[in-house]
Amino acid sequence: MNVFMEGGMDSRCRSCADFMKPIEKQISIVIRTKNEEASIGKTLQVLFNQQQVSPFEIILVDSSSTDGTLAIAGGYPIKIITIPAERFTYGYALNCGIASARGEIICSLSAHCVPVGNTWLKELVGPILSGTAHAIYGRQVPIEGINPFEEVSLWKHFPEKEKKDGRVPFSNANCAFLKHIWLIQPFDEELPSWEDYLWYLLLKDKYFFQYNTRAAVYHTHPFSLKRATLYAYRDGKTFRILKDKYGIDVINEFCPSMRAKVRTVIDDLKMHVRYFRMRGYGKKMPLIPVIRLSKYLAYWRGYRALR
Numbered sequence: 001m002n003v004f005m006e007g008g009m010d011s012r013c014r015s016c017a018d019f020m021k022p023i024e025k026q027i028s029i030v031i032r033t034k035n036e037e038a039s040i041g042k043t044l045q046v047l048f049n050q051q052q053v054s055p056f057e058i059i060l061v062d063s064s065s066t067d068g069t070l071a072i073a074g075g076y077p078i079k080i081i082t083i084p085a086e087r088f089t090y091g092y093a094l095n096c097g098i099a100s101a102r103g104e105i106i107c108s109l110s111a112h113c114v115p116v117g118n119t120w121l122k123e124l125v126g127p128i129l130s131g132t133a134h135a136i137y138g139r140q141v142p143i144e145g146i147n148p149f150e151e152v153s154l155w156k157h158f159p160e161k162e163k164k165d166g167r168v169p170f171s172n173a174n175c176a177f178l179k180h181i182w183l184i185q186p187f188d189e190e191l192p193s194w195e196d197y198l199w200y201l202l203l204k205d206k207y208f209f210q211y212n213t214r215a216a217v218y219h220t221h222p223f224s225l226k227r228a229t230l231y232a233y234r235d236g237k238t239f240r241i242l243k244d245k246y247g248i249d250v251i252n253e254f255c256p257s258m259r260a261k262v263r264t265v266i267d268d269l270k271m272h273v274r275y276f277r278m279r280g281y282g283k284k285m286p287l288i289p290v291i292r293l294s295k296y297l298a299y300w301r302g303y304r305a306l307r
Helices: 040-048 069-073 090-099 120-129 148-157 179-184 195-203 225-246 250-254 258-279 287-305
Strands: 027-033 056-062 079-082 105-110 135-141 174-178 209-218
Touching: 027 040, 027 090, 027 120, 040 056, 040 069, 056 069, 056 090, 069 079, 090 195, 105 120, 105 179, 120 135, 120 174, 120 209, 135 148, 148 258, 174 179, 174 209, 225 250, 225 287, 250 258, 258 287
Parallel strands: 027 056, 027 105, 056 079, 135 209
Antiparallel strands: 105 174, 135 174
16 A cells, blocks of 8 residues: 555554655755844754755745844855745744655754754655655754743653654644645635644644654754743633634633643643752742743733633
């Protein structure tokens, strides 16, 4: 059975025997940028140092950067697409980049996600080239000490070993997939965030998604309470759109009762305390309830904003 046939893969048939033979395909790496002068040069340099991979092109989709991002990127042999800042959503930027891609395999990489080592691309696309997966997403490794709260999230959702239930099932900050899947299901351009999660939900019963710890990137943002609550507010709005537009109730699916919601908050606080102790961030522990409860409040405000 050829699982890459039109219509995707029968969810009941996912054994290795069902997959096609190894294939050769060109790769297109799509990078989204917005004022990324601090990291884009290093990211591009590491990409051009990748070894043992198929031919690839790089497409940079820039959302009206006002710093030196484009000047730095212009020093590399890549394709640059600019979009108006007011049109930006993650889904829109990705769709623009993929639409102009020549490759049959699409890699999506955030500009500040620097690949770990020079075999990152080989590891990321390997399962697709070998015919054992349709979409791959890799590990995201934080740089310790810069943002302990983000460290906790990446430690939980992108572990060094295998994934478990309750973890992020897909992320386009560091992923690869067959372009023909995107032709069937582009990313939703209305969602402020979580467009990759929705994409996964819409396709998971037809295609095989895989987590690959060896395809790792460094992914860290400096801590900012303003940024944290802004992103939480944005995610809250996304949860509301998912419910109203797609019937996907993220909040009540994972926490169906008030008791479950309270339990989730308590468990989250305990997990942060445990991680901070493990990493020696004891002096920052008093910030845990302030930061986490501020984010939960921002989630709720964003969710209520579209009612």
